[in-house]
Amino acid sequence: MFKLLSTANPKIQKGTKLGYLSFILHLAPADLSGKETCPKRTAGCTAACLNTAGRGGMFKRGENTNVIQKARIRKTEYFFNDRAGFMADLVEDIMRAVNFARRKGLTPVFRLNGTSDLAWEKYEVPNHGKNIFDAFSTLQFYDYTKVLGRKVAGIPNYHLTFSAADGNDADVAKAIEQGMNVAVVFDKLPTEYMGRPVFNADDTDLRFLDPKGVVLGLKAKGRAKKDTSGFVKRMIPIAVA
Ligand code: SF4
DSSP: OOSSEEOOOHHHHGGGGGTEEEEEEOOOOTTTTSSOSOTTOOHHHHHHOGGGSGGGGOOOTTOSOOHHHHHHHHHHHHHHHOHHHHHHHHHHHHHHHHHHHHHTTOEEEEESOSSOOOOGGGOOBTTTBSSHHHHTTTSEEEEEESOTTOSOTTOTTEEEEEEOOTTOHHHHHHHHHTTOOEEEEESSOOSEETTEEEEETTSOSOGGGSOSSOEEEEEOOGGGGGOOSSSSBOSSOOOOO
16 A cells, blocks of 8 residues: 555554554665665664564575565665655655545654664655655654754754664764753663653654653664663673673
């Protein structure tokens, strides 16, 4: 039904309790497609990326790809090779998503960087607007980003949460200074981090509803549980055998 968007992530669907239905775009992260989609990725986040969470990480024995990974690569190649076609399909998908959500009595919301970190504010939508947020100015969009200083201040319908990782502490401090909320992956959620109260961000993915001035705590999942790069902030010391 949708060419580019999906609604499959179980955490995102927790938002339906609050009346929202999230539609997410999953591209191939890092340089998996041959093109970089995460300009500020780190070794730790690349290794622990949610790209391999859920069905995206289920591989047949002896294989290191699956239909989900191939679809993400195909979509990313489409984005880089035929921008006008991609944007036209995205517009159609968003219109379909709006009707789909409204038939269910839910408010549609959109996260375009499900597994990428692209500056969507830069990409024009031919015949519709200077970017996708302008083309759909009454709809809410949101994302996580590791790129500091994105030019989104004048875009009221796009909410960004800064994303902490291994080795980007200086950017985290600047993001906090600039008033952004920061998402941090922990082994166990503390009550406070870098002088800010920690808010449990695993309850829903609806970051635009979060209180301001908090750290959004996420519990390490999948491969991230074994992270030793510093991407996961450890509150419990690792036992040394
Ligand atoms: S920046 Fe985000 S999407 Fe990209 S590799 Fe890191 S965790 Fe994955």
